[in-house]
Amino acid sequence: MIRVAAIGECMLELTHRDERTLALGYGGDTLNTALYLARTAAKREFAVDYVTALGDDPMSETMVTAWQEEGIGTSRVARLPLRLPGLYLIRTGESGERRFYYWRNEAAVRSLFQTAESAPLLAALADYDAVYFSGVTLAVLTPEARQHFRTSLAAARSRGRVVAFDTNYRPALWLDPAAARAVFAEFLPVISLALPTFEDEQAVCGDGDPETTARRYAAAGVSEVVVKRGARGCAILAGEALIDVPVPKPVTAVDTTAAGDGFNAGYLAARLTGASPEQAASAGHGLAGAVVRYPGAIIPRSATPTLEQLI
Numbered sequence: 001m002i003r004v005a006a007i008g009e010c011m012l013e014l015t016h017r018d019e020r021t022l023a024l025g026y027g028g029d030t031l032n033t034a035l036y037l038a039r040t041a042a043k044r045e046f047a048v049d050y051v052t053a054l055g056d057d058p059m060s061e062t063m064v065t066a067w068q069e070e071g072i073g074t075s076r077v078a079r080l081p082l083r084l085p086g087l088y089l090i091r092t093g094e095s096g097e098r099r100f101y102y103w104r105n106e107a108a109v110r111s112l113f114q115t116a117e118s119a120p121l122l123a124a125l126a127d128y129d130a131v132y133f134s135g136v137t138l139a140v141l142t143p144e145a146r147q148h149f150r151t152s153l154a155a156a157r158s159r160g161r162v163v164a165f166d167t168n169y170r171p172a173l174w175l176d177p178a179a180a181r182a183v184f185a186e187f188l189p190v191i192s193l194a195l196p197t198f199e200d201e202q203a204v205c206g207d208g209d210p211e212t213t214a215r216r217y218a219a220a221g222v223s224e225v226v227v228k229r230g231a232r233g234c235a236i237l238a239g240e241a242l243i244d245v246p247v248p249k250p251v252t253a254v255d256t257t258a259a260g261d262g263f264n265a266g267y268l269a270a271r272l273t274g275a276s277p278e279q280a281a282s283a284g285h286g287l288a289g290a291v292v293r294y295p296g297a298i299i300p301r302s303a304t305p306t307l308e309q310l311i
Contacts, residue, residue, distance in 0.1 A: 002044070002272050005076065005128040006034035007051040007149075008137040009109045011086040011102075012059055022089075025296075026063050028052075029134050029168050032258045032297050036265035036287060038071040039304045044273060049073035049128075053108040053118050055083040060108075070301075078118035083108035102172065104140070113145040122152040130162035130272055132264070135200075138183050139173035146183065153190040162272065164193040166264055169200040177204045188220035193271075195264050197228045210235040211242050226267060226281060228260055233285065236277045245281035251289045258297035263288040269307050283310035 008030030014022045031050060038048040050072050054060035056079050063085065064074050086104030104110075112118050125131050131153065138146060157163045167184060174180040181204050188194075194217045201213040210227040214237035217225040225237040231253075233246035253259075266287030270280035290305055291297075 032261035262291035
């Protein structure tokens with residue numbers, strides 16, 4: 001059994017249907033990856049747990065139930081009394097552009113790895129074969145919680161576990177790029193697999209090309225780096241040579257939301273079951289290509305390819 005833990009924030013999502021009607025859902029970058037990983041590897045010996053903190057409210061209960069129905073383990077979800085999950089609202093303008101409005105400063109996840117209910121989760125991370133987190137995960141943790149988290153990740157890597165990270169830079173969560181860059185730099189030595197998007201690296205570090213990004217991660221101790229470039233494919237550094245892996249079959253995108261999260265799920269599923277980095281990148285491209293054919297972050301379950309179909 002391959003055991004994977006994804007750590008991060010999932011929020012309630014309100015989407016305008018019309019001026020007076022809102023649809024309730026949920027969303028989060030690491031949750032998207034956990035969900036697609038659970039779906040894609042459903043026929044394999046995989047167990048995917050989500051690590052987060054929620055409240056004891058009905059909306060939190062609805063989210064947990066939905067994750068369980070997707071095959072995601074929820075035993076690592078801390079439930080904090082009298083707390084609530086974060087909330088964001090999506091409003092689409094007349095020209096089709098989407099704007100996001102967030103209410104998350106008091107979200108339960110802000111206490112992750114600090115309360116009596118969530119601190120024990122740290123000790124469990126080194127027992128997983130792979131742990132996955134993102135820049136959003138780091139942004140919502142307090143500085144003290146980040147240090148506890150880093151120590152646990154270092155223990156996991158020292159035991160030979162895969163520690164996977166996606167920058168997923170969201171400017172609204174950081175004071176400025178320099179603040180994000182400083183926090184990310186602290187975590188690079190404990191990461192074994194990096195899955196950054198080049199545009200994020202340009203914004204945070206001013207990188208001029210994907211090779212600069214890949215070699216900067218490698219110099220910090222990351223042994224495998226996959227730089228995502230959207231429709232242009234990805235560049236992999238797992239040794240000395242930089243390998244370009246193009247998208248095998250271009251698709252017409254309906255909505256690119258969660259494309260990177262889907263790629264990460266496909267890549268992780270393939271690598272953890274013995275595929276080469278190039279094969280894993282092709283699997284990631286295939287899953288991302290399926291995700292962008294549908295609106296929203298979560299596509300129909302029937303439209304999600306299996307790992308067997310991807311590789």
